[in-house]
Amino acid sequence: MNASLPTELLAAFDRGGDPLEDPQLRGWLEEHPEHLPAFAALRASLAGVAAVPATTVWPARPAWRRLPVLIAAGLLLAMGLGWFVASAFRPVAVASPTVPWPTLAAQTDVRSVVVSTHVVGVANSLVGRQQRGLLSRHSRTSHTVTGRPSPAVTFQSTVAFEESFAP
Amino acid sequence: MPERVASPGPNELAVAADGGFGAELVALMPQARAFLSDLRGGGAKPGMAVDDLVQETLTRAWRSRAAFDAQRGAMVSWLLRIAFRTFLDSRERGLATSELVADPVATGPGPEATAAARERTVLLLGRLEERERHLLLRFHRDGRSIADLAIETGSSPGTIKSLLHRARARLWQIERRQETS
Numbered sequence: 001m002n003a004s005l006p007t008e009l010l011a012a013f014d015r016g017g018d019p020l021e022d023p024q025l026r027g028w029l030e031e032h033p034e035h036l037p038a039f040a041a042l043r044a045s046l047a048g049v050a051a052v053p054a055t056t057v058w059p060a061r062p063a064w065r066r067l068p069v070l071i072a073a074g075l076l077l078a079m080g081l082g083w084f085v086a087s088a089f090r091p092v093a094v095a096s097p098t099v100p101w102p103t104l105a106a107q108t109d110v111r112s113v114v115v116s117t118h119v120v121g122v123a124n125s126l127v128g129r130q131q132r133g134l135l136s137r138h139s140r141t142s143h144t145v146t147g148r149p150s151p152a153v154t155f156q157s158t159v160a161f162e163e164s165f166a167p
Numbered sequence: 168m169p170e171r172v173a174s175p176g177p178n179e180l181a182v183a184a185d186g187g188f189g190a191e192l193v194a195l196m197p198q199a200r201a202f203l204s205d206l207r208g209g210g211a212k213p214g215m216a217v218d219d220l221v222q223e224t225l226t227r228a229w230r231s232r233a234a235f236d237a238q239r240g241a242m243v244s245w246l247l248r249i250a251f252r253t254f255l256d257s258r259e260r261g262l263a264t265s266e267l268v269a270d271p272v273a274t275g276p277g278p279e280a281t282a283a284a285r286e287r288t289v290l291l292l293g294r295l296e297e298r299e300r301h302l303l304l305r306f307h308r309d310g311r312s313i314a315d316l317a318i319e320t321g322s323s324p325g326t327i328k329s330l331l332h333r334a335r336a337r338l339w340q341i342e343r344r345q346e347t348s
Contacts (some may be wrong), residue, residue, distance in 0.1 A: 004324070004336065005336050007332070010331075010335050010336060011328075012295065012333040013307075013331075013335060014313060014328060014331065015176070016306070016310065018311065020255070020258070024319075028249055029251060030251065031216075033240075033244040033245070033247045033248040033251070033314075034244055035199075036202060036247045036248070036251055037198075037202050037205070037247065038339065040202050040203075040205035041205050041339060041342060041343070042207045042335060042338070042339045043205070044205040044206075044208045044343055045288065045291065045338055045339065046303075046307050046335065046338075047208065048285065048287070048288035048291075049288060049292065049303050049304065049307045049308055049338075050307050050308045051284075051285055051291065052285065052288055052289060052304065053285075053309055054308075056289055058292070058293055058297075058300065063237055077203055096331070112170075132253070161227070
């Protein structure tokens with residue numbers, strides 16, 4: 001016997017009343033005797049349902065039956081939390097395809113550069129500092145790039161200032 | 168009154184020199200009996216008692232043994248088809264068996280069995296989701312139509328139908344699991 005019921009059997013009860021009153025179904029059952037036990041068992045069960053008193057108090061479902069739901073909810077919560085933490089502390093990209101990168105001095109000329117990164121729309125900012133070599137002369141240039149926020153780019157980098165050796 | 172003439176007993180069948188047909192028939196009788204018991208318990212129409220149905224099925228199967236062809240299908244399907252036909256015939260002759268109907272011992276379960284069956288149904292229903300149980304009760308007990316339930320729950324009739332199918336399938340599966348465990 002199959003572990004599932006054919007649609008013909010499940011739908012036979014949609015009309016209400018005793019499905020055996022339907023000659024078409026009787027014919028179908030005689031052609032498919034392998035489904036007879038399942039049909040008889042289901043018909044008997046549903047006849048039992050019809051006799052259940054309206055005053056019956058239904059017990060609450062045991063807690064262990066809700067366990068899979070609770071585990072799934074916990075996993076989802078953990079995944080969401082992990083994603084949030086990872087996004088908040090992700091190393092900030094120096095450049096973005098939509099934010100024009102300022103023209104800086106050649107790397108060998110750079111004495112120091114301070115880059116600040118601001119997350120648009122979030123009250124948070126990260127500042128990175130990089131020192132390169134010691135120079136006797138240096139110039140200082142500031143660049144500020146302001147990109148418009150977009151769904152694809154949620155942060156922008158601002159080069160606060162750069163100290164470069166004058167060529 | 169069902170025909171009882173010339174119906175062989177299980178022992179007679181078992182020893183019959185028929186290539187094991189009788190023995191196989193006897194071995195299948197519990198299955199046929201359970202099936203007929205379900206059929207008998209699932210309807211409100213009067214009819215023959217389960218024991219009479221089993222006896223009548225056995226008699227018909229014995230008489231038709233020459234028609235059984237193992238190449239065409241399993242013997243259990245052949246026997247259940249005969250049992251089903253026997254049951255349908257007994258339903259059609261419902262009033263002709265009124266003398267049996269009048270005898271509660273012969274025709275139906277007693278109050279204890281009825282109460283036990285009800286308790287079993289309540290336990291089965293208790294294992295369904297609340298929504299499935301609610302729909303089954305509203306449809307099969309309270310006689311609400313699918314259209315009524317669609318209005319009542321704010322769902323489409325198609326959704327109600329699907330939910331009812333699922334609830335019936337779940338009920339059957341739960342009962343089946345209980346029987347096999």
